[in-house]
Amino acid sequence: MVLTDFRRSLACRPLQTGAALFAALWLFAYQSLPAQEVGFGQNKVHYSDFNWRILAGEHIDLYYYPEEEEIAFLALKEAEDAYQKLSFRFNHHVFRRVPLIIFSAHQYFQQTNTTEGFIPEGVGGFTEFLKGRVVLPFNGSFEDFRHVLWHEMVHVFQISKAAQSYRVRPRGQKARFPLWWTEGLAEYLSTEWNTQADMYVRDLVLNDRVPPIESLDIYSGGGIIYKLGESIHRQLGERYGDEALVRIYENIWQFSNFEDLFEYVYGIKFKEFGKVWQHELKKKYYPDYVSKDELEISNAIQVATKSWANMHPAVYTSPRSGKQRVAFMTARTGYLDIYSVLLAKGEKDRKKHVRGGRSAEFESFHPFQTRMDVSSKGTLLFASKFHEKDALFLWNLDRNKKVGRYSFKGLVGISSPSWGPDEKTLVFSGLSVAGFSDIYLFDRQSEELTRLTSDRYGDDYPDYSPDGRYVVFSSDRTVYGEKGYQNLFLYDMESQQIKYLTLGRWNDSQPRFNQDGTKVAFVSDRNGLPNIYLIDLEGSGTQLTNFYNGMYGFDWSRADSGFCFTALNASTLGIYYLTMPDSAVDSISLNRETLVTQWEWEDYKEHVEKREARTEPYKRDFTLDFAYAQVGYAPSPYYGGAFGQALLMFSDIMSDELIFVAAGNSATSTADFWNSFNGAVTYYNRKQRVNYGYGAFRFAGRFVDFIRDELFYERDHGVYGMISYPLSTYYRIETGMAFLKSYREDFFLDLVRNSYLVNNSISLIKDTSIYLPTGPIDGERWNLGLALTTDLSKGRTDNISMLLDMRKYFRLTTYSAYAVRLQGRYSGGKIPFRYIMGGSWTLRGYPRWSIIGSRSVLFNQELRFPLYHRLDLWMGFGRIPLPGLEGALFLDMGNAWEKQTSYPGLLGSTGISFRMSLGGPLVLRLDRSRRINWLHNVNGLKPSLGNKYYTSFFFGYDY
Template sequence: MLCLRLRHFALAALCCAVVLPATGQYTSHFGRNKIQYENFDWHVLETEHFDIYHYSEMQELAEYGAAFAEEAYEELQNRFNFSLTHRPPLIFYSSNLHFKQTNITPGFIPDGVGGFFEFLKGRVVIPANGNVHQFRRVIRHELVHVFTYAKVLRVIRDHRVPPERFLPLWFTEGLAEYWSGSPDESHEMIMRDAVYSNYLVPLSSIYRINGTFLMYKQGEALCRFLAETWGEEKLLRLIENFWKDRDFRHVMEVTFLEDFQEIDRKWQEWLRERYFQEIDDLELASIKARGVATEGFNAKPTFYRFADGSRKVYFVGNLTGYSNVYQVEVDSLFRPLGKPEILIRGERTDNFESLHVFESRMGISGDGKLAFVAKSGEADVIHVYDLVGDVLLATYGFDGLVAVYSPAWSPDGERLVFSSITGSGFSDLFVYDIPAGQLHRLTNDSYDDLDPAWSPDGRRIAFSSDRTTMGKHDAYNIFAYDLDEGTIGYVTFGERLDHSPRWSPDGRQLVFTSAVRGADGRYGAQNIWTAEAPVDASPEMASSGAGATVLLTESGHAPGGVSAGRRLRRLTNLTTSAFDPVWTEEGNLLFTGFEHMRFSIRSLPAADSLWTHPRSEEIVDPTKAEEPWTFARIDAQDREESVRYKKQFTLDLAQTIVSQNPVWGTQGGAALAFSDLMGDDKWFFTVFNNSRGTSDFLRSLNVAISRQQLHRRTNTAYGLYRFAGLRYDITDPDAARTFPTLWETIYGGYGLISYPISMFRRIEAGTSLSWDDKYIPWAQVDRQALLVSNSVSLVHDNVLWGMNGPIEGYRGSVLTAWTTDVLYSNVSYLTFAADVRNYWRLHRHITFASRGLGRMNKGKEARLFFMGGSWDLRGFPLFSVRGQKMWFTSHELRFPILLAPWLSLPVLAPLGVANLRGAFFFDAAHAWNASYYEPRLSNALRRQLNIGETVGAIGGGLRLNLFGGLVLRYDVGYRYRDGFRHRERFFKQFFFGWDF
């Protein structure tokens, strides 16, 4: 689970509106920061059916997207037999790094998310990644969701069924994948591996993988099977029939007139027939190649041989939850000599916020300098690490470049070539001259240029691109950029996906991966291939309009700078896929292999012999190439419909509540929330009444108006409020200890700011001015004050979360505040609070957690802090320990008992029961007011109030995650008093909540 900074900020704003003016107490909420680095200048392109939101730098891409959306609308309108009655907003970002800044969703967006459809306002949010084909496919995918949701609402209204019912996730996502295009290579890879490795989840149990990548691909395969077996119109019939039964299995039986178990059996049989017919002569990567790093998820290997003859393999991996750069020493046969060790710790500090595990390769120069990419702040940077000296040498960031991928060194070690996405949303090649500090652009067009690799002689750069004339059909070929001539030529050609080229040490061969599309339109496994390296040629040249030129023959076709008829050799015939091959000096091939839903680093020995005796050979002829391709687009320059975005607020939430209580009487209230389309600006309105009779109705009227603005890096919140009536306040020092009620009227205003220093640290500050009238008849308290409250805090959080709570990392906060009555001097006190929590991973599933907390309110009418209960001081009743000053420490050893209880008790599977863990704990705390030991109080009274002595608990407990979000806690142990000199009694506590 991920901590959401936006939610914490909203909660802090709400708490301050209610509590801050009266008390001057502040609570720092942990969580990482979602930072808005860019001030996007939004424009709206209005098409026939959509409003396309984009910023000016990506106008060309938005025009493509507008055409894709209209194209998809026409097709889906026919498929659904349904027309939309509204204009869905489509919000485009030019890169994933810009996409991560969106406020449309409050949560963090990880790498690899292609977009989302937001139900509340029907917004579709999609980033570009340089690949126009993928951009088109994601638009179609999300628009399937738009149509599905609208169709479901129509079915619900037509048949008057409860609105909480909806289609299962596997069907909605599977249908979106199926109707977004033909199966891509990733689909074939996953399904092929699931069938061969026997982890395919039956339809009857598909809820077990809800929300996973496997569910998406199995859902797509299911929809394709249903369409091919019973006809595509039956998919629409499933949507139209879903109202007939809450159990979707029965809906399927009604629609297909087949028993559900029979449908499940036929689908698995269909998959076996589809893939097992290809299994002859296939090879498992785990058998064909030696494992170098096989635990966890690992990718992007590279290699270096030190002066003393030792060898190390470097790769990016996720073995424990954080992504890191790893190293492992190997022998001459590339057998690992130990376990992988962390070289660079990622996702913990500002410099290495994200390492893009599956997106960016690393490069090593001849003198042992490792170049790799990490997100740092608003953009990606290239870090250079000296492997010999074991030190970070330099960090290079580039103005105007947002996402950076796959840096590769020139042979002289003075230049770096890499691909990058600019604000336009397109991916191009760049060269950075380190001594001169100059950046040179090699390509500048809408094609997707990836994975550059410098030739050993330094004259050419090989790269993968969809600029091939078959690129309109989603093909990628290998090209070579001639640095002397400024020309681009083909190395491979055809309707295939050629990626990740690397040169052989002698420069005579290029090794790459390729998945070839078969006659049935499906991609085969992605295997390792080689191609002859480019040689000199002197054909005519024609400008591509991109600053480089494309080589053409006399007939006007593009041969790639070489004679026609290039020989390609396939070295492997794997069951699934290989990625990122690297040719070592010894003639081995390092690569990433996918098998059994895991990415592993492997070594393929004797690559020269495989080249001599390949699994197959092909001759490709680039002279058949045609003119460059492009997609149609809607030109915004010639349309009056392209306008600047204007902020408009619409309703997010409207909720009312009425309650009856024998103590508090009848209470009622309402809450409204509004926000703009981008989620950057939010208004909150709250009104409620807690009067005990008609006579004090107006006196007990409570109103609050708040606004949050999140479009800048510094987030702000401010508001006005009036709170009045009978209150229950355990922090008020004048209220009764047993039942702390009081009459209080507060009205005023507040302001908050939150400035994120980085993803992991932020500074928060708040201020308020309020009139406070407090009345406690039994205590003869009738106090009025004009309160000014100010606070400032520093928060740090880089923890990694498991299913039950944090499992590794560090989080802490320090806060100071001052509250004073500027009119009567009835109130004046200082607040200090610090909370530090550390989590040490002793083993993959074992964590030692330690927490230290100190709080102090000192001065006139200083408020009380509180603790007690399962969330902090166990063994004591909830909130039973109260004092103006306190310290608390807790230590836990957390360990697994059953990671998947539903495997032992399948009946628990539908309940989402997971991760049964145990813990041994030690808690200790001390609270006091005037004096640490409170000598003015009797021992009996100290024990009754739980102050003036050190108390604690020792014991153990169980934790169980239910439904993926609710953690149940059961603790047993002994509670102690008098500095642990007196064991008081045995206790049992059952509650809920995350581990601290």
């Protein structure tokens, strides 16, 4: 996987799909609504139904849709080139064809089912292990696409080379590669070291934040690990040559840990090389203390720094107060929101304006590739993802309300909008369905959209001159653009001609005209560090800043007296203000004698045709993704004996269509085989917005009635179907129906039921929560549901069930929150469903499943807080990293009862809980509870000092 931006992520979003899917399908035939655990999760909405085709090369099968055909030819050419060079570098041929799936925009890429989870903004592509698929989008930049594609092809060879070693010696050792090795090597072999990498690594070095090489995994949650790993590989290559890379993979089978493998191949102890690496980093970056300025001791004033990510400042004068304010994006709440602060007071006068990540309109502000602008009337102009595509939004900052929204047919992405001089027009960068980025002009009065540039280059960050004559923008249309460099260009609105404003092997971006339109300020890394420059319309000017911290976007203050900018300092993106310097750092000019024509896209179709690639229709071939089998023995006089179960999962190459086959048996004898046979076949389609599934099942076996503690035999077989319709990422409607023949025999009561049943259910679900490893930390989610089971044979309602489950998380700090859950469940009819309570997941302080009834209420509240984020234990044989530990103080109340009994009142408990995430849903939980209600006798738990306290150890996410 490659991250296109190297910022860490504090939270993630839960997704309703994946591993839980089969469990939901299996249980549905009985009753999907009253299942003990309520279903939540956000939705991966499939807005587009892609018409896939295959472009088959010598080693690559490229999957694309017709709208992106030109990008497909480029992708296949680059993938085959990468295959040839990496095959030589690794001395290896991949043992199967490589499936390569491309999308023309990140918005389409996020809809793919090839990975079950959500794809964050900063992810530029990934290689998955199940089918060996490489998946990536085009974002308008030729070099970004080439870089990511080569990066993922390195992963293909890493996986294949290691697998070959294991196949040849299946009984050998299996050393685990650290993340810095795999991702750093992919960066090293796919791109050159650049100023962005320098900026992030320099920041760590100069702030003494580079850990020992054996502890680099503390940065595994963010993209900086990629560049730290790349810097290590570059030193290894310089000292030992790249041939050692092959020996690492060829000898992996001999070692159980990576450190010993590293010493065997490179001839130096792992920790010793780590010291050498750190020393070389200091030699490289410490001189910047002398030659560059430090932000913390400069005249720069802190404007917004109370978060690890504050970016895209837009300075404006409030029409209401007449004072200068700064609007900006910030991730201080875990979501990306838009705030503003008073320029003179900073964080002391802060307002929240737009809440991101909680509604369909403001799902994502695309923080890594955009900026905002504010009009003289105080109207904020910004882009946001709205359902499938981006839209332009107008927000009145004084009234704090939306005043406009515009979306455009044929444009998927929108970024960096800028107001025109009359504030009736605006310009922005738009990404077409075909994947190409151009500059557009929009007239709000006529609602006419004009495409100013129309080519294959990546054009971005447009800004309108105050007199309306020019639009300045950054683009890779420069002669150096094929290598990823960007320079500035002027678009003449009268002549419709484009001319160079800067030229060089560097990146110039984010230009802004000054107030009178005679000069342009911009960010450039031409001296090795991103700093701010100022030039006239002929390309001559000065360097204004010389910070070693690294700078992002900026905006002018009133009367060009100074500017606000984003800078990186101690792994934090903060917003600062600096008055115009009295003197320039350096002078620059545009040497027009060196101007040459821009680089041209090659005819990649011709390249592909020369290699005899062929176009094929998409094939719905299903392959086995997952197989599981288990056998065992349970000793019991009534329902024990041998048992076995198996599960198979098949899918197509896009993972849009899934087939589940499950079988199990718990027969105690050969004659009992069929009576205890369980099986299900399910087909599930999630190719389009409406996800649906259907299947057939047979469930049979002996069970225990929780209420009467008596044994019964039940056999059900039938068919079922389900539909899930996402209204947006955060809301969905689920419905389903099952038709079954049900036979039940109670052994001790001599009762028999032999009926045809129909089960119907419907649910409305909302989920805006974001997660830490142990569970939700912010947002809210709720589930409203209704289910009905009808006995067709007797013409009666066997069961009606209702559910209300509401959960709210109030974030207090980055890692702490106050969490509340309110749940009510009801089941009536001839054969009501029984709900179980007690234990770590429901009512703590009482044994698991000790409270049972057809009606239940539950109220939980707890204060969650971190105890430590990470702990390393150093033993004689090495380091043992321990995951973070979370604590919680809780108060629970609830109970369950039957229709025949009166409401018994609430049981309660209070206590402390400890949680530790071992990865995924495996969250260990230790609860120490004190019961606070002594008037009830719950399943034999009489009031006494002996059962006043209760301790439970279990697993599972926080509620």
